[in-house]
Amino acid sequence: MFPSMASLIQFLLLILYLTHESQALSFHLPNALVLPITKDVTTLQYVTRIHHGTPLVPINLVVDLGGPFIWTDCASTHVSSSSRLIPNRSIKCSRAKAHGFESNSRLSSTQTCELFPENRVTRMSTRGDLVEDIVAVQSKAAGSITTVNDFLFSCGPTFLLHGLVGGTKGMLGLGRTRISLPSQISTALNTAQKFTICLSSSNGIIAFGEGPNDSIFGTEISRSLMYTPLVTNPGDEYSIQDYFIGINSIKINGKLLSLKATLGASKLSTIVPYTTMESTIYGTFIRAYVKAASSMNMTRVASVAPFGLCFNSKGIDSTHEGPKVPIIELVLQSETVMWRIFGRNSMVQVTKEVMCLGFLDGGLNPKASIVLGGYQLEDMLLQFEMGTSMLGFSQSLMKRQTTCSNFKLDSWAGE
Known part of the structure; x- marks a missing residue:
């Protein structure tokens, strides 16, 4: 009788231990990857901030929901020791050109991969080089960041910034291409091809990856889409x-x-x-x-x-x-x-x-x-599921007496 009772106690202790470990594991899983958005009252453009390069430095970009990729004015940003030009006719060049945002490779006289970044506010476009570098995105909790190595984006000349919010250095594309920000995060981290955007007249948020909505926006809102x-x-x-x-x-x-x-x-x-x-x-x-x-x-x-x-x-x-x-x-x-x-x-x-x-x-x-x-x-709330080609949308959050500006981020982990 006593050995069986001891065995039962050991079994219960094991269950309690495993339950504790399971909860601890769940607690330490990576948080949702998020970017802050602010609205400029003069231009009515939405601006976000990413960190990139070696060393990591912040750069402000205008959010372009349908933009094909990130493009920046590389000449006016810091010199990154990890930045690298992508050769013409390489696999990465072909990946970037899958949607036709390039000049004709056979007619190109350069050895670097050419794209055509566009300022979609002024509808001005010009030639740019495809480069790769490190990009860092913050997790929901302070003190945690996720870096994506070999991130592809395009350089553009300084004049392409005309018409964008002062202080911004380019545009951040969230579009349906293989080298948009959501696609590259999904590929690098092996997560679902989807992102959620919540715009506001002041501060908003973009969340990337699988299942972040409940933790950020609350179960009731997330499941009402x-x-x-x-x-x-x-x-x-x-x-x-x-x-x-x-x-x-x-x-x-x-x-x-x-x-x-x-x-x-x-x-x-x-x-x-x-x-x-x-x-x-x-x-x-x-x-x-x-x-x-x-x-x-x-x-x-x-x-x-x-x-x-x-x-x-x-x-x-x-x-x-x-x-x-x-x-x-x-x-x-x-x-x-x-x-x-x-x-x-x-x-x-x-x-x-x-x-x-x-x-x-x-x-x-x-x-x-x-x-x-x-x-x-x-x-x-707008949830873009690129993998299944579906859009999830909520009704006005004001019906629930909240706004997108209520979903605030903690301070940047590296600052």
């Missing part, structure tokens, strides 16, 4: 690196817009400040919005550039989701999957007494009939 397929835009063969979703129809306060034009693939952009619509779609949209606003006793006032529709903000009630104005619903693959845009993401307060609808006329025959701009993407 709706999903829609990421599609391609047949009318724009040069934007295969961008993220598009299919919008079937638009409703305002529950009423369906009668649109003659086909909506098709709509692009998501952090470079375009406010949503743009093809002119005929925009015209129908504005007329329907004016009608809905009138039924809510909103008073129209003179337009304030660049906006085409403005209202007197006096008398408009405030809610958790911003001013109480008509709700815009983008109907995606079915009536049960809708992207709802409340007042916080539809109205822009331009003066103390005037607010304007943050949707602009995109002209006739644009490459994408609708481009969802940065303002409409703020304070909601």
